[in-house]
Amino acid sequence: MNSSHTDPLNKYLYSSAFYIQSANCYRLILEWIASADPEQRDALLGMIQHSWLQTTINAYSSTLSRMGLTNTTTMQGNDLINLVRLTQILNRIAPQIIDEVVDRVSKHVDDTLMFQDFFDIWIKTCIKAHVELINSEEFVDCISDLINLSIKTSVETMKVAESKNG
Amino acid sequence: MDEDADKSNIEAEIDAFREKYKLLVENFQNLKTGQGWHTPNNVSFAHEGMLVREFHGPSGNRPNPVLIVYSHVNLPYITDLTSQHSLVCRLIESGHKVFLIEWSEVNSEARTRDLSVYLHDYLDKSIDFILGKYGVEKLDLIGICQGGTFCLCYASIHPEKIRSLVTMVTPVDFQAGESIIWKWARKIDFPQLEKIPVNIPGSMITLFFQSLRPFDEVMRSIQVIQNPESLKNLNLTALIDQWVFECPDQPGMAFAQFMHQFYQKNKLVRGEFKIGEHLINLGNIDCPVLNLYATSDHLVPPESASVLKRYIHRKRYSEMTYDGGHIGLMVGTKAHQTILPQMAEWLVNAHK
Numbered sequence: 001m002n003s004s005h006t007d008p009l010n011k012y013l014y015s016s017a018f019y020i021q022s023a024n025c026y027r028l029i030l031e032w033i034a035s036a037d038p039e040q041r042d043a044l045l046g047m048i049q050h051s052w053l054q055t056t057i058n059a060y061s062s063t064l065s066r067m068g069l070t071n072t073t074t075m076q077g078n079d080l081i082n083l084v085r086l087t088q089i090l091n092r093i094a095p096q097i098i099d100e101v102v103d104r105v106s107k108h109v110d111d112t113l114m115f116q117d118f119f120d121i122w123i124k125t126c127i128k129a130h131v132e133l134i135n136s137e138e139f140v141d142c143i144s145d146l147i148n149l150s151i152k153t154s155v156e157t158m159k160v161a162e163s164k165n166g
Numbered sequence: 167m168d169e170d171a172d173k174s175n176i177e178a179e180i181d182a183f184r185e186k187y188k189l190l191v192e193n194f195q196n197l198k199t200g201q202g203w204h205t206p207n208n209v210s211f212a213h214e215g216m217l218v219r220e221f222h223g224p225s226g227n228r229p230n231p232v233l234i235v236y237s238h239v240n241l242p243y244i245t246d247l248t249s250q251h252s253l254v255c256r257l258i259e260s261g262h263k264v265f266l267i268e269w270s271e272v273n274s275e276a277r278t279r280d281l282s283v284y285l286h287d288y289l290d291k292s293i294d295f296i297l298g299k300y301g302v303e304k305l306d307l308i309g310i311c312q313g314g315t316f317c318l319c320y321a322s323i324h325p326e327k328i329r330s331l332v333t334m335v336t337p338v339d340f341q342a343g344e345s346i347i348w349k350w351a352r353k354i355d356f357p358q359l360e361k362i363p364v365n366i367p368g369s370m371i372t373l374f375f376q377s378l379r380p381f382d383e384v385m386r387s388i389q390v391i392q393n394p395e396s397l398k399n400l401n402l403t404a405l406i407d408q409w410v411f412e413c414p415d416q417p418g419m420a421f422a423q424f425m426h427q428f429y430q431k432n433k434l435v436r437g438e439f440k441i442g443e444h445l446i447n448l449g450n451i452d453c454p455v456l457n458l459y460a461t462s463d464h465l466v467p468p469e470s471a472s473v474l475k476r477y478i479h480r481k482r483y484s485e486m487t488y489d490g491g492h493i494g495l496m497v498g499t500k501a502h503q504t505i506l507p508q509m510a511e512w513l514v515n516a517h518k
Contacts, residue, residue, distance in 0.1 A: 026176060126384075127382055152355070
């Protein structure tokens with residue numbers, strides 16, 4: 001999967017990968033409904049969390065990489081701490097999404113949803129959760145800290161350039 | 167439940183999807199969607215890289231010129247994509263003579279340009295040029311998004327030059343209506359950037375907008391791939407997609423000033439924003455004003471735009487709402503069949 005969608009065709013590629021990845025989640029959900037095996041449920045949890053995290057982190061990491069903040073070779077101290085904070089917030093949100101989707105799909109035991117119908121539920125749940133995410137103070141703090149670090153670095157670089165130019 | 171059958175159905179759906187995706191990519195790659203204007207035009211005035219485009223077309227018997235001022239945050243060609251999706255065309259169809267400002271490309275010299283340069287220098291010189299060319303004292307102004315904010319400031323400083331003003335999806339109270347831009351901007355150190363400005367890469371602005379609604383973008387992309395009808399409109403889709411990814415670089419000082427003074431301090435509605443010697447007082451605007459805003463706008467909430475009515479005399483104020491989003495008002499088929507032709511007609515009649 002491409003890690004950023006910075007042009008239109010990339011966006012379709014990225015979205016398609018997300019769609020296909022969602023089918024893997026749906027297969028696991030169907031298995032979970034059929035067997036109620038706790039181990040399979042754990043596998044399902046991990047899979048959906050992975051999908052959610054990958055999509056969201058991709059969206060942000062592409063923004064952050066433009067500011068030089070997600071290159072692990074150059075990332076230091078506070079930058080890394082902020083990225084870890086971001087991942088932790090996203091990790092906390094993922095189970096809520098999974099619960100909501102599984103709950104809705106479970107209601108269709110005798111009339112299994114077409115994958116497209118599952119995807120509609122899945123993506124709308126993601127949209128709803130994402131709105132809550134970007135409006136949360138914790139998340140805004142995290143992003144603000146990242147951007148402020150970038151500003152500080154850029155301003156310091158500019159000061160050096162200005163002093164060299166007299 | 168037949169688990170195997172279900173899995174087989176999923177496979178079939180995915181296989182069908184892959185075929186549609188391939189078809190979309192093939193069609194996409196065959197498109198010629200270079201950035202450009204649909205309507206023939208020429209540059210009739212240029213100043214420090216800023217251009218004033220003059221669009222060609224029958225201007226009927228209403229020679230009073232209209233100037234479109236678009237946001238600096240995106241490129242203005244969104245106002246003229248195709249004949250069916252062109253604000254420029256809607257205006258020409260109503261007999262207007264249309265001009266548009268294209269802000270200059272941002273280079274190292276732009277870093278220290280503040281908002282007064284954009285208002286006092288670029289906008290004022292453009293308006294004086296058009297007034298001189300047509301031998302008229304006033305023109306009609308259409309400001310879009312940030313461009314609308316610029317136009318409000320300008321019309322409050324120079325009411326004598328503006329015959330009527332249209333604001334489209336224009337933030338006025340920058341903190342109203344749960345504005346996500348304000349929420350994110352609150353804690354960012356724009357004052358520091360204002361002191362030592364650094365140009366902001368356009369790619370960062372693009373990715374900021376994309377990051378606000380990544381799953382909406384996924385959903386929309388899947389709808390485009392899945393819907394065979396979308397291939398018929400792929401040219402328009404591709405033009406809009408391309409435009410979304412082309413945010414220009416932002417001039418450091420002006421951008422920081424806009425975010426600090428307007429979003430963080432909300433100085434426009436507080437009557438505290440100064441451009442040079444001029445304190446911006448929206449009450450100075452004495453021309454007819456039409457305020458267009460979108461009810462599902464996630465960038466400029468309707469509450470942020472609609473508050474304008476408090477500052478304009480009620481006899482001079484009108485508004486129209488569009489049931490859609492920020493970009494939809496500019497490119498939506500519905501908008502081009504209803505609200506935009508109505509706006510063009512309003513301009514014809516506003517001063518009568």
